[in-house]
Amino acid sequence: MVEPSVADSAQQRPGRKRCDRSRLSILSAAWELVSELGYAGLSVEGIAARAGTGKQTIYRWWPSKADVLVDALTAKAGFHATADLHIVLEDRGSYADDLRAFLRASLRLARDPVMAGVLRTLMAQAQIDPSFGARFRDGFLQARREAVRVLVDRARDRGDLPTGQTSDTAATVVFGVVWYEILAVGEAKPHRDEDLVDDLVALLAAPRHEPH
Amino acid sequence: MVEPSVADSAQQRPGRKRCDRSRLSILSAAWELVSELGYAGLSVEGIAARAGTGKQTIYRWWPSKADVLVDALTAKAGFHATADLHIVLEDRGSYADDLRAFLRASLRLARDPVMAGVLRTLMAQAQIDPSFGARFRDGFLQARREAVRVLVDRARDRGDLPTGQTSDTAATVVFGVVWYEILAVGEAKPHRDEDLVDDLVALLAAPRHEPH
Amino acid sequence: MVEPSVADSAQQRPGRKRCDRSRLSILSAAWELVSELGYAGLSVEGIAARAGTGKQTIYRWWPSKADVLVDALTAKAGFHATADLHIVLEDRGSYADDLRAFLRASLRLARDPVMAGVLRTLMAQAQIDPSFGARFRDGFLQARREAVRVLVDRARDRGDLPTGQTSDTAATVVFGVVWYEILAVGEAKPHRDEDLVDDLVALLAAPRHEPH
Amino acid sequence: MVEPSVADSAQQRPGRKRCDRSRLSILSAAWELVSELGYAGLSVEGIAARAGTGKQTIYRWWPSKADVLVDALTAKAGFHATADLHIVLEDRGSYADDLRAFLRASLRLARDPVMAGVLRTLMAQAQIDPSFGARFRDGFLQARREAVRVLVDRARDRGDLPTGQTSDTAATVVFGVVWYEILAVGEAKPHRDEDLVDDLVALLAAPRHEPH
DNA sequence: CGGTAACCGAGACGGTACGTCGTGTCTTTTG
DNA sequence: CAAAAGACACGACGTACCGTCTCGGTTACCG
Numbered sequence: 001m002v003e004p005s006v007a008d009s010a011q012q013r014p015g016r017k018r019c020d021r022s023r024l025s026i027l028s029a030a031w032e033l034v035s036e037l038g039y040a041g042l043s044v045e046g047i048a049a050r051a052g053t054g055k056q057t058i059y060r061w062w063p064s065k066a067d068v069l070v071d072a073l074t075a076k077a078g079f080h081a082t083a084d085l086h087i088v089l090e091d092r093g094s095y096a097d098d099l100r101a102f103l104r105a106s107l108r109l110a111r112d113p114v115m116a117g118v119l120r121t122l123m124a125q126a127q128i129d130p131s132f133g134a135r136f137r138d139g140f141l142q143a144r145r146e147a148v149r150v151l152v153d154r155a156r157d158r159g160d161l162p163t164g165q166t167s168d169t170a171a172t173v174v175f176g177v178v179w180y181e182i183l184a185v186g187e188a189k190p191h192r193d194e195d196l197v198d199d200l201v202a203l204l205a206a207p208r209h210e211p212h
Numbered sequence: 213m214v215e216p217s218v219a220d221s222a223q224q225r226p227g228r229k230r231c232d233r234s235r236l237s238i239l240s241a242a243w244e245l246v247s248e249l250g251y252a253g254l255s256v257e258g259i260a261a262r263a264g265t266g267k268q269t270i271y272r273w274w275p276s277k278a279d280v281l282v283d284a285l286t287a288k289a290g291f292h293a294t295a296d297l298h299i300v301l302e303d304r305g306s307y308a309d310d311l312r313a314f315l316r317a318s319l320r321l322a323r324d325p326v327m328a329g330v331l332r333t334l335m336a337q338a339q340i341d342p343s344f345g346a347r348f349r350d351g352f353l354q355a356r357r358e359a360v361r362v363l364v365d366r367a368r369d370r371g372d373l374p375t376g377q378t379s380d381t382a383a384t385v386v387f388g389v390v391w392y393e394i395l396a397v398g399e400a401k402p403h404r405d406e407d408l409v410d411d412l413v414a415l416l417a418a419p420r421h422e423p424h
Numbered sequence: 425m426v427e428p429s430v431a432d433s434a435q436q437r438p439g440r441k442r443c444d445r446s447r448l449s450i451l452s453a454a455w456e457l458v459s460e461l462g463y464a465g466l467s468v469e470g471i472a473a474r475a476g477t478g479k480q481t482i483y484r485w486w487p488s489k490a491d492v493l494v495d496a497l498t499a500k501a502g503f504h505a506t507a508d509l510h511i512v513l514e515d516r517g518s519y520a521d522d523l524r525a526f527l528r529a530s531l532r533l534a535r536d537p538v539m540a541g542v543l544r545t546l547m548a549q550a551q552i553d554p555s556f557g558a559r560f561r562d563g564f565l566q567a568r569r570e571a572v573r574v575l576v577d578r579a580r581d582r583g584d585l586p587t588g589q590t591s592d593t594a595a596t597v598v599f600g601v602v603w604y605e606i607l608a609v610g611e612a613k614p615h616r617d618e619d620l621v622d623d624l625v626a627l628l629a630a631p632r633h634e635p636h
Numbered sequence: 637m638v639e640p641s642v643a644d645s646a647q648q649r650p651g652r653k654r655c656d657r658s659r660l661s662i663l664s665a666a667w668e669l670v671s672e673l674g675y676a677g678l679s680v681e682g683i684a685a686r687a688g689t690g691k692q693t694i695y696r697w698w699p700s701k702a703d704v705l706v707d708a709l710t711a712k713a714g715f716h717a718t719a720d721l722h723i724v725l726e727d728r729g730s731y732a733d734d735l736r737a738f739l740r741a742s743l744r745l746a747r748d749p750v751m752a753g754v755l756r757t758l759m760a761q762a763q764i765d766p767s768f769g770a771r772f773r774d775g776f777l778q779a780r781r782e783a784v785r786v787l788v789d790r791a792r793d794r795g796d797l798p799t800g801q802t803s804d805t806a807a808t809v810v811f812g813v814v815w816y817e818i819l820a821v822g823e824a825k826p827h828r829d830e831d832l833v834d835d836l837v838a839l840l841a842a843p844r845h846e847p848h
Numbered sequence: 849c850g851g852t853a854a855c856c857g858a859g860a861c862g863g864t865a866c867g868t869c870g871t872g873t874c875t876t877t878t879g
Numbered sequence: 880c881a882a883a884a885g886a887c888a889c890g891a892c893g894t895a896c897c898g899t900c901t902c903g904g905t906t907a908c909c910g
Contacts (some may be wrong), residue, residue: 015853017854045897059899123396175396204415255865468871484881516894604808623805689863855904860900874885
């Protein structure tokens with residue numbers, strides 16, 4: 001995703017090709033370290049040591065350690081996270097049900113300790129390192145908003161979108177709540193997520209009286 | 213706010229008292245540095261140098277530099293921010309108007325570059341340093357949620373609270389959106405905040421059809 | 425010995441008198457710390473904490489922590505070390521025997537781990553802190569040289585002093601060797617001290633051919 | 637001299653090689669600082685700043701700042717000190733003359749303010765830091781004793797060594813006196829060194845009556 | 849088939865900041 | 880007014896990472 005345009009069209013440059021073995025071991029090492037040592041304790045030095053590579057190899061291919069983590073996340077997500085999200089984007093027949101499925105899947109990710117730890121780290125780095133922040137917002141976060149836009153467009157076509165609701169507002173509410181739960185809530189109480197999903201679906205998908 | 217209960221009531225311990233001059237110069241220095249050098253570039257070393265104090269004096273009274281910043285924020289806020297928030301908490305006659313005033317004031321803070329920078333830094337540190345994270349959540353963030361609880365209680369008493377809405381859900385939506393704007397949006401487009409406030413007020417304060 | 429002239433004649437100054445209890449506990453604490461933690465690990469902070477006194481009380485009465493240690497040493501020595509040295513200064517009948525007794529006693533002290541540790545510390549501090557160095561040389565070290573002068577004077581009176589030997593040279597050789605053993609030798613081999621004493625007595629007390 | 641055997645013979649380890657430029661500038665900086673600010677006022681921080689290197693580069697190659705100073709001393713001594721000592725070790729024809737030359741050169745060094753300051757510092761650190769003490773004794777001090785052993789061996793071969801004198805005793809007396817002069821004497825009086833040399837030569841090199 | 853170019857591991861380098869320790873001074877309370 | 884307690888400015892400690900820079904060695908293309 002963040003992968004820069006190293007290979008313009010054909011890889012026709014001379015010299016040794018990029019070693020895929022070290023690329024993968026760097027991504028694994030980054031993921032392992034953030035899983036084990038948590039939100040802090042992630043360093044380029046540490047990743048290189050764990051991966052058995054030189055630091056330069058990391059700096060050569062990624063602008064910052066946070067970008068490594070984004071790649072590691074999407075590499076993992078290739079197996080379960082976005083796969084789930086794709087399922088979630090299946091048409092459930094109504095805006096309310098679409099929204100419910102999307103919110104459930106999102107909050108489930110937010111409650112997974114490892115995944116939440118990574119997302120926390122990425123959002124934190126995005127604040128601290130402005131250059132990564134721009135990449136993270138324009139790449140990762142914007143891509144997620146698109147998913148909500150799909151749901152809203154579908155609802156509009158279907159005709160069950162509450163009057164006046166835009167996909168922008170819907171996405172801001174949905175991701176605002178999900179990120180707030182990741183960043184600002186320690187651990188969830190038993191039924192919190194179910195209640196929260198119900199309340200949000202009620203807010204966003206229920207027909208409203210027109211303000212006269 | 214974070215200030216621990218070092219001296220219960222009477223300061224009856226022997227030894228030199230805490231020097232208020234250095235306490236204030238530390239808070240000022242922290243605020244200045246974060247204003248000037250931005251979200252990064254804040255170091256205990258730098259604060260101490262600017263404040264003309266020893267590093268130990270900082271470590272003696274605050275668990276981390278983020279706690280210094282929280283204190284600096286609330287100290288500044290004593291002059292304008294919470295003062296504004298108090299105004300905002302005045303009864304405007306209806307839940308919709310209360311909410312609108314609260315959201316406007318919150319988003320105005322979120323768009324202030326210095327204030328947003330500080331809040332970004334604090335939230336980032338809360339993710340990186342788990343111990344500060346707990347203090348930040350239980351102290352700062354929780355206190356803000358109370359403000360929304362006041363508005364919701366008032367609406368319930370008044371009778372214009374939409375059926376089934378809890379203060380918990382309202383607070384999560386409101387702060388979710390505000391923090392998402394701070395953390396995930398680069399800079400706002402011209403009318404975004406007005407539109408966002410209108411949409412949120414419509415969502416949260418508009419009467420809804422009962423789900424039959 | 426280093427004890428400054430706190431009490432000029434009569435202790436007739438106003439105010440609370442010097443607390444002898446804290447003076448003694450400071451000396452004990454200094455001695456204990458240097459015995460336990462060895463040549464390093466002696467700090468004013470540590471002495472004060474161990475003694476249960478304020479740091480100021482130490483700074484009030486001693487110019488440096490090394491001076492505390494000198495006092496602690498002479499306080500201890502009041503019980504055994506100088507007592508021994510006094511015995512050593514008894515007339516043994518010949519310069520050789522006087523010298524042998526003195527050297528034996530001195531090297532025995534030099535091999536006592538605690539005593540050697542203290543002496544090492546003092547000599548080290550005398551190099552690092554020029555002001556203490558002056559006090560240490562003029563007070564402690566000079567006083568020891570006097571002991572050798574007594575032996576040499578006695579030998580001259582007796583008539584068995586080798587021709588041309590001065591007390592200055594004798595003292596420099598004797599203390600040079602003893603201090604070198606303290607400072608520059610790790611631990612002594614079994615018979616080293618006996619051999620060294622024999623050799624030195626032979627050098628200093630044996631009659632010599634006149635260089636013709 | 638202290639330089640450990642990091643790379644036995646061939647430097648076949650991977651990675652960037654040690655930068656000789658920074659090694660030399662560190663030694664120079666250490667020597668300059670100890671010359672200017674005297675026996676105290678030498679800090680790793682200061683050396684690094686003056687040398688224009690990072691502190692880590694110092695800690696990477698030397699166990700302590702005293703070891704840096706030993707290297708700086710022997711590096712300087714490559715130009716004058718040991719050069720002199722080599723001259724001194726030339727055969728002067730008799731034990732007395734060899735000894736006289738050695739003592740004169742040694743005491744001349746001991747009276748050089750900068751050199752004496754450095755030696756004082758090293759001996760002090762050897763007392764305070766046991767680990768450096770061991771290195772200093774086994775490396776620096778032991779090497780100097782060898783020089784005396786050479787003189788004594790030569791005298792024995794020549795046949796003018798006083799009966800019963802060992803190189804061990806001779807070295808202890810010589811270095812005992814020289815170090816005592818460095819450590820325990822403030823500044824020398826005019827003719828002291830000449831007298832001292834004469835007296836020591838007389839003691840160590842004069843033929844003696846056999847005892848009994 | 850022998851350059852030449854880019855890769856890789858390892859690790860030294862100049863830096864910045866960390867959090868701790870000790871110094872010597874000062875201020876406050878207690879006896 | 881001395882002594883305890885302890886806050887204070889200061890300076891250095893030794894460590895952890897940062898991002899850059901050699902190194903020697905390994906592919907791969909290209910002429």
